[in-house]
């Protein structure tokens with residue numbers, strides 16, 4: 154089992170999440186007992202996930218599912234396949250999910266799962282067996298009313314179909330609401346595939362408007378060209394922004410007049426990476442972060458905006474597509490430099506909003522149109538941004554602190570109203 158060590162002197166994802174919570178708790182004046190309840194996952198499970206490989210050999214992975222808080226409703230959160238998945242990282246991601254669901258006012262708590270596997274090294278058949286074994290190992294914890302999974306890094310709609318099928322076969326009937334982000338053919342929702350990215354663009358538009366700036370005037374650089382970053386590039390371009398640089402784990406590219414995203418999509422489909430795209434210049438991920446752009450969207454992994462790398466940021470807005478891309482020290486440097494950070498728990502909440510719509514539709518077995526979903530998403534994101542921005546102005550805190558305070562407060566209210574059993 155590998156861990157993702159924080160750079161020297163930097164906080165890990167869990168330390169970052171805990172320090173954000175501590176700031177919110179201090180602001181809200183909560184006592185130590187409540188702080189501890191909010192800081193500690195309700196339930197966690199660690200499972201061994203053995204795989205019979207196609208060549209007959211056997212390997213073993215570690216898997217986790219963490220339910221951070223279920224006071225407002227079932228746990229909700231993604232399933233990550235990545236070699237550096239570690240229980241502490243899953244705990245941090247589950248905690249952020251709790252605040253996120255509170256910020257966009259969904260009747261969910263926060264959860265997260267992960268398996269320490271690099272999906273690029275395994276065949277689709279092997280990944281299906283890993284997914285099914287992991288699902289059956291965590292079966293007692295998940296369910297449409299207890300804990301609902303969705304795709305995250307390294308997993309996709311096909312993974313969710315395997316989870317749903319494994320769960321349903323074991324229960325004896327089809328239960329689409331056990332996962333979200335599944336294919337349309339088995340009860341997925343229109344608009345889910347692009348929801349996180351659409352939400353990022355909605356909050357960017359709201360942040361620009363507050364500064365009297367227009368989407369058509371800004372340049373954008375995006376780190377990560379997967380489900381979130383790739384779709385965000387397309388939607389930013391559709392809304393008139395100039396997407397000048399993108400990157401993935403293999404490298405980055407820049408074209409100051411704007412990337413040709415259609416041709417780039419063909420290149421990525423052929424090669425599996427943005428690197429080597431002929432109509433742009435190569436750059437590293439570090440160079441992308443330091444580009445002279447208006448909007449920087451980290452949409453890959455956590456911990457990329459450290460104290461050191463944040464000193465190189467020249468963007469005026471950082472809109473966090475990834476979960477936890479900025480460390481606590483990085484945050485302080487960005488604040489000092491006057492960069493407005495639209496935090497992950499708000500900026501990337503569009504995915505869980507449409508996941509909620511998918512869950513509602515699956516429970517009702519009644520489906521909404523793409524337009525209905527798009528409008529409902531836009532309204533939720535605008536209203537969440539307005540709440541966060543108003544609190545930030547009223548109390549003179551950052552958007553991150555304001556967002557965390559709102560998420561923490563809504564969760565704590567549910568605790569207080571429900572009371573403590575027994």
Ligand code: NAD
Nearest residue numbers: 305306307349377378379380381401402453475476501504
């Ligand atoms: P993905 O697996 O589809 O894409 C990840 C992208 O990041 C890929 O392009 C990959 O090459 C790149 N990447 C990986 N390691 C990198 C590195 N060290 N440097 C630069 N690029 C790297 O994953 P995704 O679903 O797009 O998720 C990306 C981030 O967004 C994660 O932090 C995830 O938790 C968060 N997120 C995802 C969703 C969702 O709906 N998928 C919702 C909210 C938040």
